Amino acid sequence: MESLSQFVKLFHVQTRRWLFVVGLLAVTHLLFQSLLLPYGKALQSLLPDAELPIHDESSQPTLKTLTKSAMVRNPLTVNASDETNDSVFREFVEDGDNYNLDREIGHDSGLKGIVRDLNDGFVFEGNGQDSSIELVTDREVDDEDVEDLIGSSALDSAKNRENSSILELASEARHGLPLEQIVKLNREVSTANTQEQHTSQTAKNLEGPKTVSTTLTPFENITFLITKVSNASSFVSSVVPPSNPVTSKNVSALTGSPGKKKMRCLLPPKTVTSVNEMDHILMQRRRSSRAMRPRWSSIRDQEVLAARAEIEKAPIAVNDRELYAPLFRNVSRFKRSYELMDRTLKVYVYRDGNKPIFHQPILKGLYASEGWFMKLMEGNKHFVVKDPQKAHLFYMPFSSRMLEYTLYVRNSHNRTNLRQYLKDYSEKIAAKYPYWNRTGGADHLLVACHDWAPYETRHHMEHCIKALCNADVTAGFKIGRDVSLPETYVRAARNPLRDLGGKPPSRRRNLAFYAGNMHGYLRPILLKHWKDKDPDMKIFGPMPPGVASKMNYIQHMKSSKYCICPKGYEVNSPRVVEAIFYECVPVIVSDNFVPPFFEVLDWGAFSVIIAESEIPNLKNILLSISKEKYLQMQLAVRKVQRHFLWHAKPEKYDLFHMTLHSIWYNRVYQIKPR
Known part of the structure; x- marks a missing residue:
């Protein structure tokens, strides 16, 4: 009996010791979590349904992906439906019909109230709140008339589906980390990419003429929380600490109600790279080659190196009859480089890859540039060779637009399967051919105009020469290696030059013109300062519907001195090329945007580039340009126009x-001798 009593006492002592150890561990865990998590919500991390802020060393919200989006089909195989789609799509392209289906891009409003005009291919879009409809000339609509291809049932489904959003990964290239956030949708977890934004001071600066750089403490940063949602149209809310009312006010002004998500495309950039800084980066990379040194030598490398020597000692061109010298950084080098390209360059086009993503160009709409290049390159007999041993460059002919249309799972908020598809493709050609492995892909090129292309081609195609419409230096665009591809809105595939030209300078009565939807954070600021404020500044929101409105938009561009080209959700806009098309001097308002063919063209000769923070001074800036200077720029616009036109049969x-030359030119200055 006494031994039993001793045993019970010993058991109680040991139990108290274990309870003490467990309690000590729990307290340590809570203290540790309170130091790591914002606002000290450590206890919530132990609860299954708690809202949990995510914070890491780089002040970026990071979570591992818990689920993966299912692939629509095996990416490297062909099924019977491919052949059917091919014939239908070929007929659709040959007939020149637009395709229009609302898509999910990096913003929170889907496309609503789409109206189509089949006579001339224009597309109108309702704003979903009232009856006002505008002429679409930006990436507001990029899935044009896909209902013609997929039938009325798919169209009905598209019209009824819920709004959705994709969060862009602009900071991934800077931090080397994928930013992923988990959202509970009907008790299921899906992933989306998001980025922490410093908005307080930057948003305030957009109201005035000066830019001030401010670094916020971690507790001043916007913190993304995982919230319970009941449907796919609800999303992650951003929380601004109550101790910073200025931040809360500015964020609400830029993105709507305080409870909505704050995405990268709706917030000003943290850093701004000026054109002068871009020039400096270009010169630095010209002086030092950045491409991977080839694993073994090739006679083609020697030919490219010989071409560089010829370019650098190009004779000075005087009164060239073909080229207008003020348009170029160095017209002599450009002319010599173009001649050497025309005489030397050979391109091998991979036949691998299945339609519709590969080898099926789309010739109308916002992403027509990638389709026209694909069509003209694959049908070219001067540059294309069948023997890859003779090639200096290797072209991967895929469409980023069709990649999104074919594989993206609607409302999934996950694009990893799109990137995986291209990764599988690059690995396949690396295993099948020796050319990729020789240079790590540095002598391979891709041409992509969809907004998501920088994300889809990151890492596994990092050494390739990328011709991208979304030429954003904060999203991984490499000046001196990548090429800024002009985004051209082609309305008629059979006649891409329709309505070309504009009024002479003496008949351009309007000082400036802009009309468009309020996509992104910048356009509302433009209208706030200039809509209905000055009769010389024709600044509008969405234009009313109707054929007359379409022509009114074109006539405004044809009769204005300056055409304002503000960024939308991304830095690029088809308005830049539209302005040149209608002989209106483009005014580019888009921080961190690398203008097309930046490596060879002098954009200061035929455009005005202003900082986003200078919107309040827009009229004063334009009026400060003398009449003589304006006439010079307007003449330069007419001269540069030939370099921004598509032809069914390519012209010199x-x-x-120009696109092929910029790819060639960047390769010439990137190649490293063995």
């Missing part, structure tokens, strides 16, 4: 040749 110095 046209958009096809």
Whole structure:
């Protein structure tokens, strides 16, 4: 009996010791979590349904992906439906019909109230709140008339589906980390990419003429929380600490109600790279080659190196009859480089890859540039060779637009399967051919105009030469290696030059013109300062519907001195090329945007580039340009126009040749001798 009593006492002592150890561990865990998590919500981390802020060393919200989006089909195989789609799509392209289906891009409003005009291919979009409809000339609509391809049942489904959003990964290239956030949708977890934004001071600066750089403490940063949602249209809310009312006010002004998500495309950039800084980066990379040194030598490398020597000692061109010298950084080098490209360059086009993503160009709409290049390159007999041993460059002919249309799972908020598809493709050609492995892909090129292309081609295609419409230096665009591809809104595939030209300078009565939807954070600021404020500044929101409105938009561009080209959700806009098309001097308002063919063209000769923070001074800036200077720029616009036109049969110095030349030119200055 006594031994039993001793045993019970010993058991109680040991139990108290274990309870003490467990309690000590729990307290340590809580203290540790309170130091790591914002606002000290450590206890919530132990609860299954708690709202949990995510914070890491780089002040970026990071979570591992818990689920993966299912692939629509095996990416590297062909099924019977591919052949059917091919024939239908070929008929659709040949007939020149637009395709229009609302898509999910990096913003929170889906497309609503789409109206189509089949006579001339214009597309109108309702704003979903009232009856006002505008002419679409930006990436507001990029899935044009896909209902013609997929039938009325798919169209009905598209019209009824819920709004959705994709969060862009602009900071991934800077931090080397994928930013992923988990959202509970009907008790299921899906992933989306998001980025922490410093908005307080930057948003305030957009109201005035000066830019001030401010670094916020971690507790001043916007913190993304995981919230319970009941349907796919609800999303992650951003929380601004109550101790910073200025931040809360500015964020609400930029993105709507305080409870909505704050995405990268709706917030000003943290850093701004000026054109002068871009020039400096370009010169630095010209002096030092950045491409991977080839694993073994090739006679093609020697030919490219010989071409560089010829370019650098190009004779000075005087009164060239073909080229207008003020348009170029160095017209002599450009002319010599173009001649050497025309005489030397050979391109091998991979036949691998299945339609519709590969080998099926789309020739109308916002992403027509990638389709026209694909069509003209694959049908070219001058540059294309069948023997890859003779090639200096290797072209991967895929469409980023069709990649999104074919594989993206609607409302999934996950694009990893799109990137995985291209990763599988690059690995396949690396295993099948020796050319990728020789240079790590540095002598391979891709041409992509969809907004998501920088994300889809990151890492596994990092060494390739990328011709991208979304030429954003904060999203991984490499000046001196990548090429800024002009985004051209082609309304008629059979006649891409329709309505070309504009009024002479003496008949351009309007000082400035802009009309468009309020996409992104910048356009509302433009209208706030200039809509209905000055009769010389024709600044509008969405234009009313109707054929007359379409022509009114074109006539405004044809009769204005300056056409305002503000960024939308991304830095690029088809308005830049539209302005040149209608001989209106483009005014680019888009921080961190690398203008097309930046490596060879002098954009200061035929455009005005202003900082986003200078919107309040827009009229004063334009009025400060003398009449003589304006006439010079307007003449330069007419001269540069030939370099931004697509032709069914390519012409010398046209958009096809300019794109190919910039790819060639960047390769010439990137190659490393063995």
